[in-house]
Amino acid sequence: MFNRSSIIVGLEIGTSKVCAVVGDLAADDALNIVGLGQARSRGVRKGEIVDVAVAEEDVRCAIVEAEKMADVEIRSVYLGVTGSHLQGFNNRGVYPVASADREITADDVQDVIRSAKTINLPAENHTLHAIRQHFFVDGQDGIPDPVGMLGSRLEVDVHVVHGNRNRLQNAIRTVKGLQLEVDDIVFNGLAASLALLTSEQKELGSLVIDLGGGTADYAVCANGIIKHTGVLAVGGDHVSNDLAYGLKVSLSRAEQLKIEHGSSFVTPDDKGQSLTLPNEHGLPHKTVNLEHLRRIMSLRLEEIFRLIGQDLEQADVLDYLRAGVFLCGGGAHIPRITQLAEQVFQVPAFLGQTNSISGLKSALNQPEFATAIGLVKFGSFQQRKSGDKSSWANSFKNTLSQLFRCL
Amino acid sequence: MITSAHNEAVVTTPHRTLAVQIIGVGGAGITLVELMRQGEPSGADFAVVDTDARSLAVSGARKKVHLEIPHPRGLGGGNDPDRGRALAEEQFSKLKALFTGADMVFVLAGLGGGAGTGIGPVVARAAKEAGALTLGFVAMPFDCEGRHRQRLALQGLTQFKAAADGAICLPNQKLCKLIDENTSVLETFKIINEFLVTGVFGVWRLLRHRGVIEIPFAELTALLQDRHTECALAIAEAIGPTRSREVMDKLLAHPLLDGGQVLVEAETVWVNLTGGPDLSMADINRVMGQINEQCERAQVIMGATVDETFKDRLAITLVAARKHPECDAWTKTAPNFGEPDQPRLSPLTGERSGSRFASVAPVLTPEQVAQLPARQGSGALRQRKSASRMRQAQLPLEIVSKGRFDKSEPTVHKGEDLDVPTYIRQGVPLN
DSSP: OOOGGGEEEEEEEOSSEEEEEEEEEOTTSOEEEEEEEEEEOOSEETTEESOHHHHHHHHHHHHHHHHHHHTSOOOEEEEEEOOTTOEEEEEEEEEEOOSTTOBOOHHHHHHHHHHHHOOOOOTTEEEEEEEEEEEEETTEEEESOOTTOBOSEEEEEEEEEEEEHHHHHHHHHHHHTTTOEEEEEEEHHHHHHHHHOOHHHHHHOEEEEEEOSSOEEEEEEETTEEEEEEEESOOHHHHHHHHHHHHTOOHHHHHHHHHHHOOSSOOGGGTTOEEEEEOTTSSEEEEEEHHHHHHHHHHHHHHHHHHHHHHHHHTTOGGGOSSEEEEESGGGGSTTHHHHHHHHHSSOEEEOOOTTSBSSHHHHOSGGGHHHHHHHHHHHHHHHHHHHOSOHHHHTTTTHHHHHHTO | OOOHHHHHHHHHSOOOOOOEEEEEEHHHHHHHHHHHHHHOOTTEEEEEEESOHHHHHHOOOSEEEEOOOTTTTTSOOTTOHHHHHHHHHHTHHHHHHHTTTOSEEEEEEETTSSHHHHHHHHHHHHHHHTTOEEEEEEEEOOGGGOHHHHHHHHHHHHHHHHHSSEEEEEEHHHHGGGSOTTSOHHHHHHHHHHHHHHHHHHHHHHHHOOSSBOOOHHHHHHHHTTTOEEEEEEEEEEESTTHHHHHHHHHHTOGGGGGGHHHHHOSEEEEEEEEOTTOOHHHHHHHHHHHHHHOSSSEEEEEEEEOTTOTTEEEEEEEEEEOOTHHHHHHHTTTOOOOTTSTTHHHHHHHHTTOSSSOOOOOOOHHHHHHHHHHTOSOHHHHHHHHHHHHHTTOSSOOOOOGGGSSSOOOEETTEETTSOHHHHTTOOOO
């Protein structure tokens, strides 16, 4: 019924859950989400696989569930990756326009992009993305497409995301072990920003933070391009761990307390309140101070935002956030988390809505699925592109930023 | 930064010169004082104290105090700090009289022997009681000098910290890393002595300022007085057009800073930059920017001096002061340190009671205490183990379990381990 190219699957192997989203790219280029599968993740710490066998099992569960729901056979996936080894930076390429009439051709554009991508990275590092930003023609800033313009010197900025090759391979091998192909690997923060932001928000400038279980991935878009990306290897697991340590309860109990009673702020009402935890027989077993719980939690969350803020400040992108901060990932469920983000970043903060996609709406409009949906969206761009052009080597990745803009 | 108005005010205020007294205690102290006298004799008053009449006779310092020991015929304290201490206590008023009128006293001593370890802390206390800001410069023995000397030296250091406002510890062993291992013994000693002297000069320069940006003595006093800190000292120098960058690399690689760990833990950091007339604001900014980044928690005090002879050169003297939590306890129980025969037992039981998990050591009768080392087994390995464990107990940190992140790669951000709960790192109390 479906032909292979129209089915796009995004797979995110997260620290707390594995999530597979199946999208159907219809003939009229409309993307429709038709299936969703998820499983608890056990073999991942801080966004990276530490136990391959267990992770493989979890991925299988999620894939099988998604296959059942979408009624398709999944053969290949777009895989989301994260981890503290990933880094993003901007690099500029310069190319002198050689033709006699000084008209910039598509070849010149390819050449300048190639020159921008030649980056001096350690041998063990792999370039995940090299996303085109704006062109400069003879120093004139902010040109989205220079083909056909006149100029003698063409420059382009690319945003490069790179990471340790072996650690990236771990995730790929896990998926390949299940007889699945990996179409491409995508940085989770980038995928989340694809899923959440409308083109207007990208133009205006916004920060997307995926508050995951093991890491907080973030990306800054402004003027329609990706300005900055980063990973902070601190996430919901850390909150649970802090609670387990501070309240002297087990990790699973801490996790439960976090979900049921957690908050981003300590309110005066919490003072002196306590929670009674039952033991396995349902009898009162231990009391926990609610104020302490929320204080531990709010300190950690505030620190996460603050560290991200510091990084953005260092990268000089803090002033671009005119549309605000968009939160997704499981951490976005924490009550009043947007208020905390507003307080730290001093700009409006929202929970990200993945409303630019049709299908399974109510089930999908949850912040924790944003990254997986973004992966599908990333895949749909690649597929459309390879449909448009016969030579897909041309279309490969370097056009991401263009697609990014025409959302 | 300092505004021009402030600068002017500084220039116009007439200064009373700071009365600095440098006192060498014991053989090592006297050697250092001699070297210093040759180096820069202006502005400081030198004094020496020893039990050995011969080494005193060699010294050309203005004031000399000979603490006479009745029986070893004036030849040193017999490597017994207790005897040295007792002698010094007897002559306490005499020692105190040495420091009348001094604003600042540097006590130079080599620890591990009889005189420096025993007399040094008493001298420091005398100086402090005489009203001076007292800093101890203490050289720790080499590892090869044996564990007994190390132990004595560690005890001496603790007493120094308790007695003086600050103790700057100069472990000889770590300094060895600065020197090529094939250097001859004489050369090594010379280099180390020079390092110690440059260190003292560096701190002295820090105080005597004559700088473009100066460190007010009052501020320093306020920061140091009664803090009983342990300080690390690092000096770096670079020449050439990229000196501001090089000097920072050298400084951060300095063995006494333990790979920058000391800076992260420091609570006060003083920095003095010395450059030639071509010292630029950009240089200062670059260096201070990096230092500030390294030690976010510390209060950084900076000074800058212009020295005509420093053309194209840039030198940094950095003193990082860190307070040991147990120091308060030491100051309160100060005079009563364990006898050198059983030091392993007395400090250790004190430390242990702080732990929440290990039970307090049982109270033992003196006979049992005497039996205990025998019961520890005669194997050398065993003994070394217990000695190293004792040293580890001096770490100021309580080990926080990282729970589920115990085995994963730590998330370290600017020297902070983010896997440790935030509330613990920020010191937020949960009552």
